[in-house]
Amino acid sequence: MSRKVQVEAVINGETTEFLCEPRQSLLETLRDVLELTGTKEGCLTGDCGACTVLVDGRAVCSCLMLGVEAQGRNIVTVEGLADGPTLHPLQQKFLEDASLQCGICTPGFLISAKALLDRNPSPSEAEIRYALAGNLCRCTGYDKIVRAVQDAAKAISGGR
């Protein structure tokens, strides 16, 4: 068995040092090493999006990346979306619009939606659906998720 590797990365705004095995994915590292269990495992093949995190601002499936590859990167997980006790508008709208049922896909959707709104502050419905097509939800039929992203976009740009 190979030795663990020392990695330093910025995680949810904090410079963090950790040890992980070379064979551990970023997903496993976040969940089992760093105890950040908000990011979820759904398929381990990059098809469901439940493990989506931001790496240097880009939405990435953390099951397709190794923990050691986080070296020097800026990682944002669902635990880093809120500003202290103040929820991000996306989180708030997901709650108001009843956009989650079981909630397992929600962290991944929030991260993907944030990546979308960061680069495109007023997306059309088609653009939203396209950007979120890599996140699977089995409970909601996506209807209320799309509405929440639309409402969050309005709230962010309208300052509501």
Added chain:
Amino acid sequence: MAESTQTQSFKVVGTRPIRPDGVDKVTGRARFGADYAFPGMLHGKLLRSPHAHARIKSINIAKALKLPGVKAVITAADLPPLPENKSEALGEIAMNPRHLALNILAHDKVLYDGHAIAAVAATSPHIAEEALRLIDVEYEVLPPVMTVERAMEPGAPILLPELRNPESGDQPTNVAMHLPIKKGDPDAGFKSADYIVEREFRTAMVHQGYIEPHNAVGVYNSDGHATIYCSTQGAFDVRLLSAKVLGIEVGKLKVVPAEIGGGFGGKTTIYLEPLSVLLSQKTGHPVKLVMSRSEVLRASGPTSGSTIKVKMGATKDGKIVAAKVWMAYEAGAFPGSPVMAGALTILAPYVIENLQIDAYDVVVNRPKTAAYRAPGATNAAFAAETVIDELAEKCEIDPLAMRIQNGAHEGSPHPAGPPYRRIGFIETCEAIRSSAHYKSPLAGPNRGRGVASGFWFNAGMQSSATVNIHTDGTASVVTGSPDIGGSRASMAMIAAEVLGLPFEDVRPLVADTDSIGHTDVTGGSRVTFATGTAVYQAAQDAVNQLKERAAKLMDKKPDDLEFRDGAFAVKGNGAPPMTIKQMAGKLARAGGPVVGRATVNARGAGPAFATTCVDVEVDPDTGKVQILRCTVAQDAGRAIHPSYVEGQMQGGTAQGVGWALNEEYFYDEKGILRNTGLLDYRIPTCLDLPAIDTIIVEVPSPTHPLGVRGVGEVSIVPPPAAIANAIYRAVEVRMTQLPMSPPRLLKAILAARQEPARLVAAD
């Protein structure tokens, strides 16, 4: 958006507050089963059969045990002797615990690709996986039986040598059950029909598709008690079934239901739970087992593929006069497909005097099927609702009008006999007929509109609830119903309504099997109905106790007081009433704490009906179907929290769309599953669906204090038939196979045009 057809006169019921567990779920704090970790916890993995059908000649675990980091390896030999081969009432479910145990770990035969044979516990999941490779298994491969037709052929390989049905006598068989239903004289009925339609349908096996894989953490204590933490729809079921498999008393197990990432029926059974306890017992450590996605698809319950033949006759005025059905469902490796439910739902929305249904439960070398949202009904509706559509066309009657004309209503008999009470089927048809969607024109080539209806029973069963009044006048409501769709919010809303408290002052909890009275599964569309009734009664019980206390505090008799808007007032007296808040801090001197309690074995759950309208556009060059617009009308009795009722309607519809257009299990000729991931087991994405419009029809059920009808399941039933009917109007092809995937539809389009299907792969 949703339209509700009834105004409400409640304060909390019918509003849309934010669910209390929501903040934890949007911040990643909520703990799902795989999120649990304990000091010294080990990780478990399962070795699974690479063959669809084989005898196990030997298993050698010696090398695996020697791998550093491996702490235990178990096989079926480590479980107690198998229970007898017979069906038992396990809770309200008739199940064969022997088959359950055999499914969890194979004994002398493996019966599907992915059937579990051994389990390893090690210090890391990676070491556990390495250890699996060191287990040597010798197999004698047997020919696989993959379809109901093959399984029913005389001389077909037999999966379970001890399986018999009353008609097979002493002969081994793969047919576990034949259920006949007959009423009137179908042959005479057909003779009197002006039009007859007869079709044969095939539906592929599909999976519930929850995003969260199965998980369990077992913690065994040296006093012989164990705790299981797992994502489940029913902690009490897990306890009972695990105790059966482990051969221990129910009281030795405690099950803590974690948050659950989707179930849809598939998490009402057990796979990993007893193994997590056994591994914990052997190693002295907590042991966590989590399935990978490929394990979920290979080895956790899908629902049945099926072959269904439907013949229906109508007189030219549109009255259905006779129906005949032959249906065979894949049970998977062990008996128990939902073919009975299929038989009891297939003609349920209609009044038909002469009918005959023959339903067969057939074992095949596929995973043991598990419940999937209205189990058995979607397959059945695909067949019946497309035949009705064809009959309506022959009679030149609008398909909705035909359904209304023949529709079941209060007092009419269900096909299996009992009369309906107050139901809302016809109302859902009328809601679609008068909807903006149905009235809007649909123009353009290769576009079509289709409608279909669905029926589901809804369960009652047992639930318990307690309501605790806190010293500041807020309350908590405790139930044993895991929350898969937002039910916690509805429980708090019902309690708040009865207590006259604001919603924010009532906190709902989902408790473990030691902390709440027996509660049956979250499933069968029963939680708001049955657990909601228990909550309603527990809250009333709390109010009665509060009234006694208030009387003491106000120096009156309880009968002198009346309770309104969360306060007790002296009857006929204008003095300011005493609120719960005001008295909550004084309960000690008025008699003690207030804990309301109630238990129910709920009777009279009203069935649910849904009618769905869908517009499609078909690409005639590829066979791809685009859903342009979708509206579903469903009778909810009374919507406690409309957003979550809409959510159930939309979610079920989306699953129905996937079932209709893309989802299927691909097995090769050796019986090996080829699509074991979510890329090739294709469930709908955001981009595949339009907005799903919902119409909540409220025909209150007379058997619930607030008129609630179960809503969770029925919306999955109509979409495949509605889409098939829409495709017919778009490209004049009647599809009789699910899924209506692009290769299949294209082949049908080309055949209809009599063009050679050169570019299309053989089916």
Added chain:
Amino acid sequence: MATVFIPAALRRFTAGVERATAHGRNVRALIDDLDRQFPGIRAQLVEDDEVKPSIAVSIDGEIATGGLLDPVNESSEVHFLPALAGGTIPSCA
């Protein structure tokens, strides 16, 4: 006399009769009376002094949760239905 509907699977015990009448103040007594009229039918419905787990009893359109103990009155309509596996029981109320 309660009216009892015989499911198709059991009509071989009743020589094809679909609809029978029987006495009994509860389901147990009713089934005993049915067995007097149609010998052998009790064994199809009852096991270990309980209604078989694979059978559900509907009385006047509502599933009887008390099994053999549920009361039946003179004008009741009683159906024997297959009980469903998977956590639900058919109910037409």
